[in-house]
Amino acid sequence: MAKSCKGLAEELVKCLSESMCVKDEKRSIRDCAGEKSPCIPSECVGLRETYFNCKRGQLKEALSHRFSLSLAHLRRRQRHTTSRRVSRRRISIPSPQKLSSMATMARSFLQAISKDEAVAPPLRVVQIEGLAVLKIIKHCKEFAPTLVTGQLLGLDVGSVLEVTNCFPFPVRDDDEEIEADGANYQLEMMRCLREVNVDNNTVGWYQSTVLGSYQTVELIETFMNYQENIKRCVCIIYDPSKADLGVLALKALKLSDSFMELYRAGNFTGEKLREKNFSWMDIFEEIPIKVSNSALVSAFMTELETDAPVSQGDYDRLQSSTTPFLENNMEFLIKCMDDLSMEQQKFQYYYRNLSRQQAQRQAWLQKRRTENMARRSAGEEPLPEEDPSNPIFKPIPEPSRLESFLITNQVSNFCGQINGVAGQNFSRLYLTKALHEN
Amino acid sequence: MAATNEHTVLQFVTPSSTASTTTQVLTARIHPLVIFNVCDCFVRRPDSAERVIGTLLGSILPDGTVDIRNSYAVPHNESSDQVAVDIDYHHNMLASHLKVNPKEVIVGWYSTGSGVNGGSALIHDFFAREATNPIHLTVDTGFTNGEGTIKAYVSSNLSLGDRQLAAQFQEIPVDLRMVEAERVGYDVLKATAVDKLPNDMEGMELTMERLLTLINDVYKYVDSVVEGKTSPDNNIGRFIAEAVASLPKLPPQVFDNLVNDSLQDQLLLLYLSSITRTQLSLAEKLNTAAQML
Numbered sequence: 001m002a003k004s005c006k007g008l009a010e011e012l013v014k015c016l017s018e019s020m021c022v023k024d025e026k027r028s029i030r031d032c033a034g035e036k037s038p039c040i041p042s043e044c045v046g047l048r049e050t051y052f053n054c055k056r057g058q059l060k061e062a063l064s065h066r067f068s069l070s071l072a073h074l075r076r077r078q079r080h081t082t083s084r085r086v087s088r089r090r091i092s093i094p095s096p097q098k099l100s101s102m103a104t105m106a107r108s109f110l111q112a113i114s115k116d117e118a119v120a121p122p123l124r125v126v127q128i129e130g131l132a133v134l135k136i137i138k139h140c141k142e143f144a145p146t147l148v149t150g151q152l153l154g155l156d157v158g159s160v161l162e163v164t165n166c167f168p169f170p171v172r173d174d175d176e177e178i179e180a181d182g183a184n185y186q187l188e189m190m191r192c193l194r195e196v197n198v199d200n201n202t203v204g205w206y207q208s209t210v211l212g213s214y215q216t217v218e219l220i221e222t223f224m225n226y227q228e229n230i231k232r233c234v235c236i237i238y239d240p241s242k243a244d245l246g247v248l249a250l251k252a253l254k255l256s257d258s259f260m261e262l263y264r265a266g267n268f269t270g271e272k273l274r275e276k277n278f279s280w281m282d283i284f285e286e287i288p289i290k291v292s293n294s295a296l297v298s299a300f301m302t303e304l305e306t307d308a309p310v311s312q313g314d315y316d317r318l319q320s321s322t323t324p325f326l327e328n329n330m331e332f333l334i335k336c337m338d339d340l341s342m343e344q345q346k347f348q349y350y351y352r353n354l355s356r357q358q359a360q361r362q363a364w365l366q367k368r369r370t371e372n373m374a375r376r377s378a379g380e381e382p383l384p385e386e387d388p389s390n391p392i393f394k395p396i397p398e399p400s401r402l403e404s405f406l407i408t409n410q411v412s413n414f415c416g417q418i419n420g421v422a423g424q425n426f427s428r429l430y431l432t433k434a435l436h437e438n
Numbered sequence: 439m440a441a442t443n444e445h446t447v448l449q450f451v452t453p454s455s456t457a458s459t460t461t462q463v464l465t466a467r468i469h470p471l472v473i474f475n476v477c478d479c480f481v482r483r484p485d486s487a488e489r490v491i492g493t494l495l496g497s498i499l500p501d502g503t504v505d506i507r508n509s510y511a512v513p514h515n516e517s518s519d520q521v522a523v524d525i526d527y528h529h530n531m532l533a534s535h536l537k538v539n540p541k542e543v544i545v546g547w548y549s550t551g552s553g554v555n556g557g558s559a560l561i562h563d564f565f566a567r568e569a570t571n572p573i574h575l576t577v578d579t580g581f582t583n584g585e586g587t588i589k590a591y592v593s594s595n596l597s598l599g600d601r602q603l604a605a606q607f608q609e610i611p612v613d614l615r616m617v618e619a620e621r622v623g624y625d626v627l628k629a630t631a632v633d634k635l636p637n638d639m640e641g642m643e644l645t646m647e648r649l650l651t652l653i654n655d656v657y658k659y660v661d662s663v664v665e666g667k668t669s670p671d672n673n674i675g676r677f678i679a680e681a682v683a684s685l686p687k688l689p690p691q692v693f694d695n696l697v698n699d700s701l702q703d704q705l706l707l708l709y710l711s712s713i714t715r716t717q718l719s720l721a722e723k724l725n726t727a728a729q730m731l
Contacts, residue, residue, distance in 0.1 A: 129478070130474060131471075131474040131475065131478050134470065134471045134474055135471060138469075138471055138507075138508075139538075142539065165478075168538045168539075169538070170537040170538045171538075185534055185537060188530055188534055189534050192510075192527060192530055192531050192534070195513055195524075195527060196479060196482065196510075196511045196513060197482040197483070197484065198482060279722055280718075280722055294477060294478070294481050296477045296480065296481060296579060297473070297474055297477040297478070300473055300477060300577075301470070301473070326707060330707070330710075333711075333714065337714065337717075340721065344721060344724075347724075404721075408718050408721070408722065411714060411718060412715065412718060414711075415711035415712075415714050415715050416711075418707055418708070418710075418711045419708060419711055422704045422705075422707050422708050422711075423642075424642050425700070425704045426701070426704055427642055427646070429697055429700050429701055429704070431646070432697065433693075433697050435685060436685065436688075436690075436693055
């Protein structure tokens with residue numbers, strides 16, 4: 001694939017070097033590459049566009065392979081979470097060096113060439129088609145309680161991200177050799193869907209979750225992987241356990257920009273966070289979801305299922321035994337608080353160490369100074385006031401706050417859920433009371 | 439090629455190989471996802487094609503009902519005398535789908551447009567080689583009868599001696615089923631556009647309103663019967679009596695205690711979650727507080 005694009009590149013360079021821009025104005029080829037006609041002849045513009053598209057096609061192939069690798073990693077992590085306890089063990093992502101270098105090369109050239117790429121408006125709404133919603137529900141529900149993932153396909157239009165279709169990923173039991181299989185599956189699916197005119201653009205991925213405990217480091221890493229290749233991507237979280245309560249628990253998440261910058265810098269110390277005034281609430285941004293359906297589909301649906309005055313969802317909502325759900329929530333909440341307190345203890349330990357180190361430093365410095373005084377009076381060279389080989393001068397690494405932020409997010413999520421359900425329960429109880437009085 | 443579809447559905451008797459199997463009525467149960475898929479594929483079809491065909495995936499339940507759960511479109515070309523189906527595509531998609539869900543196998547195929555024609559019979563033959571006794575589903579996207587109809591057929595071969603004369607498509611009853619979780623999202627799926635998904639409390643509100651309407655209706659009905667405006671229907675009367683009688687008969691004291699206990703439990707939970715939230719904000723302040731050194 002790279003060979004065909006190289007031919008185009010050579011042609012482009014040749015055309016540009018013979019153009020007015022380079023010959024007469026004596027500018028560099030790279031400069032002229034971004035110009036429009038009449039500075040460079042229209043054939044050069046045409047060649048440039050063709051080269052553009054060729055590189056884009058390459059990127060697409062590269063990025064689809066990359067996704068499958070990162071998603072395989074996500075799936076592996078999810079297998080470890082079959083127990084009720086949400087585990088946060090870290091697994092390192094295998095990084096495809098060759099692909100990433102090719103992608104960055106292509107990207108930088110593209111950026112150099114195209115100076116008029118518009119800045120994308122911020123994402124305001126995610127519009128999902130009923131078809132995608134049904135598919136997600138079906139897939140997540142069939143495999144509950146195993147956690148499953150899938151890919152979202154759609155279009156990125158202005159401030160709306162449209163999700164028009166999706167396909168599920170198979171659940172993998174074994175490890176390493178399935179990487180290639182997973183990539184093949186993905187490419188195959190996308191190719192087949194393109195043949196039936198389905199939008200072939202990846203816009204994100206979806207995953208199922210248990211009681212809303214989805215904030216993990218792996219999620220962030222997958223996000224970062226995706227973000228490098230697509231400008232806007234979203235993760236849809238679906239919670240099948242809430243369907244019993246009559247709620248359609250679908251959420252669209254995105255990492256906030258400030259968080260992404262921080263993450264790229266890899267620096268989560270207190271200083272940085274205070275500078276940016278960044279709190280745990282700023283990591284994830286939830287985007288409102290709109291559901292749309294084609295007219296044909298809603299015509300069919302309306303006909304097949306006439307408007308009943310009361311639907312099954314209502315029955316579910318009126319049922320008052322929410323105890324199992326609440327119990328599970330409380331259990332998870334308690335476990336998360338335990339984790340949080342562990343993280344807090346880490347910080348305490350760090351601070352204690354730091355202050356102890358400072359005290360030691362002071363003491364040592366004092367000693368050195370008195371020694372130096374003695375030496376100066378004896379006419380000898382004063383010793384340096386710092387000694388890097390001494391372990392008390394070694395800076396202690398500050399523990400990253402990322403983990404505690406994520407746990408905090410989870411805890412607040414659980415709290416929110418409990419609040420919601422408790423509120424519903426209140427209404428239900430008052431309802432029964434009223435009924436009984438009559 | 440003969441095709442019959444009558445409005446009263448003839449009971450289709452599956453040929454029984456052993457003497458002991460009783461006659462079974464074959465029915466097809468469809469999940470709404472299939473309809474959504476078909477409509478979506480129809481809307482996206484290439485301009486030259488008049489109809490879309492595709493494969494149906496699902497399973498056969500032990501009582502003989504065919505459960506159709508998923509589907510995908512297969513590109514095909516149809517002219518007046520020839521039908522070409524992209525078989526490689528079909529096999530590739532099947533393999534991909536089986537990787538995700540090995541239990542969903544081919545149970546038949548669908549096509550949009552009403553009626554069964556010659557081309558369909560050929561395609562049906564092809565699918566008969568892929569699965570035993572495939573179901574042919576027609577989804578009328580053209581709304582020819584003024585309504586969208588979904589019909590399912592099975593075909594049997596009419597033969598005279600050794601010669602194959604025709605294939606007869608016989609209609610079987612279709613049942614549209616929704617799984618629990620899908621029902622929950624049902625309101626959302628029916629409209630052409632929904633601005634936002636209702637969260638917990640809003641859903642609750644909706645439910646309460648509906649319940650209120652129902653009770654009002656019942657009230658009006660009873661009133662009108664008492665006043666003699668409408669003739670009493672014993673069945674409805676019995677239903678109402680049953681509903682009212684199903685309220686548990688507890689002495690008011692016991693009931694009050696019950697309600698109060700539950701209320702207290704809920705309050706306790708709310709209190710716990712608010713405390714946790716406060717703890718979180720405190721912890722955050724401490725975490726990023728200036729280090730006092």
